[in-house]
Amino acid sequence: MNEMDYKQVNDDMRYLTLLSRSFPNIATASTEIINLEAILNLPKGTEHFLADLHGEYQAFQHVLRNASGTIKRKVKEIFNETLGTKEQKELCTLIYYPELKLELVKRGITDAGDLNDWYFININRLVKVCRNVSSKYTRSKVHKALPPDFSYIIQELLHENSSDPNKQAYVDVVVRTIISTQRADDFIIAMCYLIQQLTIDVLHILGDVYDRGPSPDKIMDILCDYHNLDIQWGNHDILWMGAAAGNDCCIANVIRIAMRYGNQSVLEDGYGINLLPLATFAMETYKKDPCTQFIPKDLDEKDPEKMKSSRLMAQMHKAISIIQFKLEAATIKRRPEFEMSDRLLLDKIDYKKHIITIDGKQYELTDGNFPTVDPQDPYKLTAEEEMVVTKLHNSFVQSDKLKRHMNCMFRNGCIFAVVNGNLLYHASIPLNEDGSLKDVIIQGYPYHGHALLKKVGSLIRDAYFGAENQEDYLFAKDYVWYLWCGKNSPAFDKDKMATFERYFIADKATHKETKGWYYKLRDQEKICDMILDEFHVQGQYRHIINGHVPVKTIKGESPVKANGKLMVIDGGFSKAYQPETGIAGYTLVYHSRGFQLVQHEPFTSIQKAVEEGQDIKSTYEMVELTNHRMMVKDTDKGNELSSQIRDLQKLLVAYRSGLIKERAWRPITNKR
Numbered sequence: 001m002n003e004m005d006y007k008q009v010n011d012d013m014r015y016l017t018l019l020s021r022s023f024p025n026i027a028t029a030s031t032e033i034i035n036l037e038a039i040l041n042l043p044k045g046t047e048h049f050l051a052d053l054h055g056e057y058q059a060f061q062h063v064l065r066n067a068s069g070t071i072k073r074k075v076k077e078i079f080n081e082t083l084g085t086k087e088q089k090e091l092c093t094l095i096y097y098p099e100l101k102l103e104l105v106k107r108g109i110t111d112a113g114d115l116n117d118w119y120f121i122n123i124n125r126l127v128k129v130c131r132n133v134s135s136k137y138t139r140s141k142v143h144k145a146l147p148p149d150f151s152y153i154i155q156e157l158l159h160e161n162s163s164d165p166n167k168q169a170y171v172d173v174v175v176r177t178i179i180s181t182q183r184a185d186d187f188i189i190a191m192c193y194l195i196q197q198l199t200i201d202v203l204h205i206l207g208d209v210y211d212r213g214p215s216p217d218k219i220m221d222i223l224c225d226y227h228n229l230d231i232q233w234g235n236h237d238i239l240w241m242g243a244a245a246g247n248d249c250c251i252a253n254v255i256r257i258a259m260r261y262g263n264q265s266v267l268e269d270g271y272g273i274n275l276l277p278l279a280t281f282a283m284e285t286y287k288k289d290p291c292t293q294f295i296p297k298d299l300d301e302k303d304p305e306k307m308k309s310s311r312l313m314a315q316m317h318k319a320i321s322i323i324q325f326k327l328e329a330a331t332i333k334r335r336p337e338f339e340m341s342d343r344l345l346l347d348k349i350d351y352k353k354h355i356i357t358i359d360g361k362q363y364e365l366t367d368g369n370f371p372t373v374d375p376q377d378p379y380k381l382t383a384e385e386e387m388v389v390t391k392l393h394n395s396f397v398q399s400d401k402l403k404r405h406m407n408c409m410f411r412n413g414c415i416f417a418v419v420n421g422n423l424l425y426h427a428s429i430p431l432n433e434d435g436s437l438k439d440v441i442i443q444g445y446p447y448h449g450h451a452l453l454k455k456v457g458s459l460i461r462d463a464y465f466g467a468e469n470q471e472d473y474l475f476a477k478d479y480v481w482y483l484w485c486g487k488n489s490p491a492f493d494k495d496k497m498a499t500f501e502r503y504f505i506a507d508k509a510t511h512k513e514t515k516g517w518y519y520k521l522r523d524q525e526k527i528c529d530m531i532l533d534e535f536h537v538q539g540q541y542r543h544i545i546n547g548h549v550p551v552k553t554i555k556g557e558s559p560v561k562a563n564g565k566l567m568v569i570d571g572g573f574s575k576a577y578q579p580e581t582g583i584a585g586y587t588l589v590y591h592s593r594g595f596q597l598v599q600h601e602p603f604t605s606i607q608k609a610v611e612e613g614q615d616i617k618s619t620y621e622m623v624e625l626t627n628h629r630m631m632v633k634d635t636d637k638g639n640e641l642s643s644q645i646r647d648l649q650k651l652l653v654a655y656r657s658g659l660i661k662e663r664a665w666r667p668i669t670n671k672r
């Protein structure tokens with residue numbers, strides 16, 4: 001051992017002694033080094049990026065099942081020579097929706113023998129796909145992903161080389177036995193989900209799971225069970241986190257948005273929030289009010305339930321909006337440092353003339369009926385409104401399902417992430433006009449860039465889990481609402497949220513929300529490089545990935561900006577925004593050969609997907625090709641493994657030099 005090695009080993013003796021408990025001798029330590037080296041030389045796993053899901057469960061789960069087209073690409077790669085497009089499509093549909101496709105197949109095939117043939121052919125095809133998608137992983141990782149019921153059989157099938165005639169006979173017998181024991185359906189279903197899982201190594205959700213669409217709760221159910229996930233919270237998610245933490249402004253906003261889109265069921269059925277107090281109050285208070293401005297958006301005339309409840313929903317929508325403006329005023333006054341007094345509008349209204357004066361300009365109100373507003377004290381909640389707020393508050397903080405979903409948000413997320421050379425965040429890093437990082441004052445201290453995002457992340461945690469002292473906790477709870485709609489919020493970064501204006505003023509100019517400098521300046525490569533440096537993201541292939549702002553493809557906007565350094569992948573799942581974007585949006589796939597941007601057209605329905613094999617029509621654009629196939633050693637995981645290898649090498653030195661004594665490896669048992 002040379003001087004240097006000896007010194008390093010000596011310095012690390014405490015750690016190496018601990019490590020020797022897991023690898024007690026030269027044989028076990030060197031076997032581990034060999035295993036880790038082997039992993040480093042596997043191709044990098046595929047990453048899948050989605051953003052702005054906005055409660056669109058069906059479109060989300062389709063994109064998840066088809067891995068943004070990755071499964072179709074694999075099927076084509078494997079069967080291009082042997083299967084026509086129709087058969088490839090059939091196989092893809094089976095992989096995406098195994099239960100539904102099996103039902104459909106069985107309805108179409110009545111003869112038992114024919115069905116058995118179908119099973120035989122398709123199980124063999126699935127085995128081929130599975131072999132392909134599992135080839136990027138170690139046997140041990142694949143083993144851990146296997147469904148317990150079929151673990152042994154799948155291992156046998158995956159690792160037998162079917163080009164050997166003896167082995168093919170063995171595989172055939174295994175498959176025939178699965179069919180004859182009537183396990184084919186279960187086996188196929190298990191294989192299809194395994195393929196889905198192995199196709200994507202890690203899923204990144206760049207924010208805004210919640211609001212507008214009908215079923216964010218179902219999306220969260222899937223995400224919470226996903227095998228490898230991170231979430232970068234969007235402003236809508238933060239709004240829900242604030243609501244779950246008991247911030248009443250957030251609660252009012254969450255309910256207002258649900259009513260705006262006619263989605264009371266996500267609150268009532270999804271999270272068990274009791275809306276009855278609000279409903280009875282609204283029916284009574286706005287009995288004679290048509291609430292025209294508050295009729296839910298995009299009412300589906302084919303949905304009689306929604307049509308029937310739209311009048312009640314409009315009343316609840318108006319009631320909660322007024323409550324929201326009053327509650328927000330209290331926060332704005334309590335926290336002058338938020339600089340949001342321009343959002344105090346109820347005191348700018350002439351309640352007799354139905355006119356509002358903003359910045360010296362008068363506007364006629366589209367709705368002048370404010371039965372709960374006292375012109376002398378416009379922000380005071382009536383006793384009934386207060387009661388409604390208390391009841392809604394209790395419902396939100398007590399919802400078990402909401403707690404479960406929020407815990408999952410916290411467990412898997414933060415406001416930003418750095419993964420494999422990419423910086424991920426939903427919206428913005430506040431900038432000054434000259435492109436420098438903007439100082440944002442929080443509790444008297446300036447924060448910018450990386451420090452700002454870290455501070456904001458910890459404030460959200462404080463609001464939910466409690467801070468060290470009461471004052472900090474109350475501040476954090478208010479700040480979460482600020483993050484939803486405040487002008488210096490990295491999750492929002494627009495000069496205002498023009499909610500009041502959109503409901504009560506016809507002049508569209510007042511609805512305009514001006515975006516922060518970030519959204520203009522991010523087109524420049526040098527700005528993106530500066531931000532990446534700020535977050536210590538290094539390497540030749542580094543990028544920023546954003547969501548939040550829909551890409552207006554229809555107007556020729558590109559999702560790739562700053563000479564390829566930044567990509568905006570607002571998934572555009574939100575139906576309400578599809579006319580604006582002209583497409584359903586973008587998702588991103590990052591595999592061992594580079595980045596692939598996937599542009600989707602609107603998803604129609606699961607029924608069409610299964611019965612007609614209709615996939616989302618997607619186009620692919622290879623954004624960046626790396627000049628060599630990326631391996632695990634080129635990733636963050638690779639760096640981690642390489643440092644483990646270095647430690648193990650030091651352990652070998654310690655064994656060989658006698659600094660640590662080798663022990664025989666014995667399995668740990670309770671017996672002495």
Ligand SMILES: O=P(O)(O)OC[C@H]1O[C@](O)(COP(=O)(O)O)[C@@H](O)[C@@H]1O
Pocket residue numbers: 208212235236494497498499513548549
């Ligand atoms: O179109 P809607 O649903 O009324 O929402 C409009 C509001 O949503 C926002 O765009 C925020 O939501 P996003 O984060 O999805 O952009 C606000 O800036 C705007 O006031």
Ligand SMILES: [Mn+2]
Pocket residue numbers: 208234235236426427491548549
């Ligand atoms: Mn957003």
